[in-house]
Amino acid sequence: MSPDSVFQLCSTIALVAWLILLIASPFWPSVDKLLISVVITLFAIVYAWLIFQSFNPDDIEKFNTLDGVMQLFTDKTAVTAGWVHYLAFDLMTGIWIKKNAQKHGINHWILIPCLFFTFMLGPVGLLLYLIIRLAYTKQYFADNY
Numbered sequence: 001m002s003p004d005s006v007f008q009l010c011s012t013i014a015l016v017a018w019l020i021l022l023i024a025s026p027f028w029p030s031v032d033k034l035l036i037s038v039v040i041t042l043f044a045i046v047y048a049w050l051i052f053q054s055f056n057p058d059d060i061e062k063f064n065t066l067d068g069v070m071q072l073f074t075d076k077t078a079v080t081a082g083w084v085h086y087l088a089f090d091l092m093t094g095i096w097i098k099k100n101a102q103k104h105g106i107n108h109w110i111l112i113p114c115l116f117f118t119f120m121l122g123p124v125g126l127l128l129y130l131i132i133r134l135a136y137t138k139q140y141f142a143d144n145y
Contacts, residue, residue: 003076014087026108043088050081
């Protein structure tokens with residue numbers, strides 16, 4: 001399977017998973033288990049497969065500089081691996097936001113902007129959630145992280 005095909009397939013799966021998290025999760029409590037056991041696990045396997053395909057022991061030194069990391073991302077397989085990495089971690093963060101909000105009694109519909117921005121801009125969505133949680137709990141380091 002080409003990096004382009006993997007990119008398209010994983011992006012489509014991620015979009016469906018996010019829609020499930022956004023729309024179905026208030027009505028389907030065990031959806032988190034499905035998303036983690038199927039989608040996140042699939043992304044982890046695809047990521048490992050892509051890294052295995054593009055790994056070169058000489059590339060380890062490139063992680064020490066910005067120029068080196070930029071060189072790593074000139075290969076389509078490596079960029080696709082990076083993309084799948086983002087998809088997996090952003091979705092996992094979205095699941096955490098949903099679960100943490102439930103622990104703190106934050107209404108799911110208030111989370112929609114947080115989840116949208118987590119899907120599109122990762123840390124921005126997490127930051128937005130932390131601000132909302134601060135407003136609800138009156139403490140930044142709320143219990144039950």
